[in-house]
Amino acid sequence: MLAQLYLKxxxxxxxxxxxxxxxxxMGTLIGSTMWGTLADRYSRKRxxxxxxxxxxxxxxxxxxxxxxxxxxPAVFLRVLMVTGIAxxxxxxxxxxxxxxxxxxxxxYLSASRSAGSALGKxxxxxxLAYLGYRxxxxxxxxxPIGACLFLLxxxxxxxxxxxxxxxxxxxxxxxxNGLYISGALRQMGTSGAASLIxxxxxxxxxxxxxxxxxxxxxxxxxVLGTLVFGHLSDLVGxxxxxxxxxxxxxxxxxxxxxxxxxxxxxxxxxILGMSFSSLYAGSTSxxxxxxxxxxxxxxxxxxxSSRGIGxxxxxxxxxxLTPLVGFRGMFLAMAGIAFxxxxxxxxxxxxENGGRT
Numbered sequence: 001m002l003a004q005l006y007l008k009x010x011x012x013x014x015x016x017x018x019x020x021x022x023x024x025x026m027g028t029l030i031g032s033t034m035w036g037t038l039a040d041r042y043s044r045k046r047x048x049x050x051x052x053x054x055x056x057x058x059x060x061x062x063x064x065x066x067x068x069x070x071x072x073p074a075v076f077l078r079v080l081m082v083t084g085i086a087x088x089x090x091x092x093x094x095x096x097x098x099x100x101x102x103x104x105x106x107x108y109l110s111a112s113r114s115a116g117s118a119l120g121k122x123x124x125x126x127x128l129a130y131l132g133y134r135x136x137x138x139x140x141x142x143x144p145i146g147a148c149l150f151l152l153x154x155x156x157x158x159x160x161x162x163x164x165x166x167x168x169x170x171x172x173x174x175x176x177n178g179l180y181i182s183g184a185l186r187q188m189g190t191s192g193a194a195s196l197i198x199x200x201x202x203x204x205x206x207x208x209x210x211x212x213x214x215x216x217x218x219x220x221x222x223v224l225g226t227l228v229f230g231h232l233s234d235l236v237g238x239x240x241x242x243x244x245x246x247x248x249x250x251x252x253x254x255x256x257x258x259x260x261x262x263x264x265x266x267x268x269x270x271i272l273g274m275s276f277s278s279l280y281a282g283s284t285s286x287x288x289x290x291x292x293x294x295x296x297x298x299x300x301x302x303x304x305s306s307r308g309i310g311x312x313x314x315x316x317x318x319x320x321l322t323p324l325v326g327f328r329g330m331f332l333a334m335a336g337i338a339f340x341x342x343x344x345x346x347x348x349x350x351x352e353n354g355g356r357t
Contacts, residue, residue: 001121001124001125001198001211001212001215002062002124002128002133002136002137003020003062003071003075004017004020004198004199005128005198005202005208005211006062006065006071006133007020007068007071008198008199008202010067010068012068014196014199014319014322014323015319015320016068017195017196017199017319018195018196018315018316018318018319018322019072019315019316019319020071020072020075020195020315021191021194021195021311021314021315022195022311022312022313022315022316023072023073023075023076023079024075024076024079024311025079025187025191025307025308025309025310025311025312025314025315026076026079026308026311026312027075027076027077027078027079027080027083027308028079028083028304028305028307028308028311029305029308029309029311029312030080030305030308031079031080031081031082031083031084032083032084032086032087032300032301032302032303032304032305032308033298033301033302033304033305034084034301035047035051035083035084035087035088035297035301036084036087036088036091036297036298036299036300036301036302036304037297037298037301038084038088038297039084039087039088039091039297039298039301040091040294040295040296040297040298044088044089044091044092045151045154047084047088048084048085048088048089048151048154049148049151050081051081051082051084051085051088052081052144052145052147052148052151053144053145053148054077054081055078055081055082055144056141056142056143056144056145057077057141058074058075058077058078058081059078059137059140059141059144060137060138060141061074062074062075062133062137063133063134063135063137063138063141065133065134082144083304083308084301085113086113086300086301086304087297087298087300087301087304088297089109090106090109090284090288090296090297090300091296091297091300093105093106093108093109094106094284094288094293094296094300095293095296097288100234101234102234102285102288102289103229103230103231103232103233103234103238103241103281103282103285104230104231104234105230106230106281106284106285106288107226107227107229107230107231107281108227108230110222110226110230110277110280110281110284111222111223111224111226111227111230114219114220114222114223114225114226114273114277115219115220115223117216117219117222118216118217118219118220118222118223119216120140120143120216121212121213121215121216121219122212122213122216123212124136124140124212125208125209125210125211125212125213125215126209126212127139127140128208128212129207129208129209176286176287176290176291176299177348178344178345178347178348178349179242179283179286179287179303179345179348179349180302180303180306181306181344181348182246182341182342182344182345182348182349183279183283183303183306183307183310183341184306184307184309184310184341185310185337185338185340185341185344186246186249186275186279186307186310186338186341186342187306187307187308187309187310187311187314188309188310188311188313188314188317188334188337188338188341189249189250189253189310189314189334189335189336189337189338189339189341190249190252190253190272190275190314190334190338191310191311191314191315192253192314192315192317192318192330192333192334192337193252193253193256193314193318193330193331193334193335194315195314195315195318195319196315196318196319196322196327196330197256197265198211198215200256200327201214201262201265203327204259204260204261204262204265206261206262206265210262214262214265214266214269215269217266217269217270217273218269218270218272218273218276219273220273221269221270221272221273221274221277222273222276222277222280224277225273225274225276225277225278225281226277226280226281228277229241229245229277229278229281229282230281230285232281233281233282233285233286234285238282238283238285238286238289239282239286239349239350240282241278241279241281241282242278242279242280242281242282242283242286242345243282243342243345243346244278244279244282245274245275245276245277245278245279245280245281245282245283246275246279246338246341246342246345247275247342248271248274248275248278249272249275249279249338249341249342250335250336250338250339250342251268251271251275251335252268252269252271252272252275252335253268253331253332253334253335253338254331254332254335255267255268255271256268256327256331257327257328257331257332257335258328283303284300284303286349287299287300287303288300314334314337317333317334317337318330318333318334321333
């Protein structure tokens with residue numbers, strides 16, 4: 001949000017602003033698989049220390065009030081680091097979980113990340129309103145430094161030394177390749193819509209402080225949603241939960257298309273929070289059930305990387321479409337792409353026998 005608004009104040013064209021989101025997801029695409037693979041081989045505690053330290057450096061560099069050509073690589077580096085937190089920590093949690101409780105255990109982890117995201121988004125809007133860009137970026141850079149202190153309480157955790165199953169064989173188990181393709185399509189639609197949403201809100205006259213609060217609704221919804229859907233995935237099966245998430249993902253861009261004020265955008269973000277929490281809780285549990293322990297970090301990272309592919313492509317399509325068809329046409333196109341993700345996941349993944357995996 002801050003980077004989008006900063007580029008807008010620099011009068012960057014829409015294609016450059018939407019390119020920012022592509023850089024974010026390019027970092028996710030590369031970083032998720034990279035850090036997941038490293039988590040299967042090296043000390044996860046040391047990896048987390050490296051991730052937090054370098055993310056602080058990248059965020060702090062934005063306080064220099066860089067031109068657009070500097071903002072894009074700085075944001076990319078930050079995301080390249082931060083995106084490693086998910087596969088590394090999920091590999092730690094999944095390794096000590098069982099099939100009966102994996103959904104619940106992973107949901108606690110996802111909920112904590114969503115809570116931090118919500119608090120960060122809410123505070124970022126108000127910090128910007130009162131402190132300006134420079135001091136807001138400095139403040140946000142201090143947070144991962146503080147997080148490093150808590151790593152002292154973690155035990156050393158390294159990857160498995162066992163021979164690993166081939167990646168192609170892992171992808172074929174239970175239709176994981178179909179799940180990853182669906183994740184890319186869904187993210188293409190939602191990230192494309194999100195890449196210009198703050199510019200769209202600015203055209204509607206929504207104040208920047210309110211933008212931050214609206215932006216946080218999705219993450220706040222995910223806090224409770226991941227806990228609920230994580231438990232439900234243990235009870236009713238993984239596919240039922242992630243199919244629901246993919247199904248409602250297309251609704252959010254459609255709501256954005258016809259919104260003319262903050263309440264409509266807020267509803268769209270609530271739907272996004274529900275869709276993400278359900279598909280993520282179900283999908284990560286589904287992956288954990290079907291992946292050998294020595295491949296867990298890689299496969300969790302690959303799932304986030306598949307979403308990263310969609311996150312790179314979606315904003316490029318949105319940025320190119322908006323001057324031609326306007327915001328409404330762009331949002332509707334993104335909804336159609338997200339709907340393709342639902343059709344793919346229905347066709348490609350396995351139905352569990354008897355509900356629970």
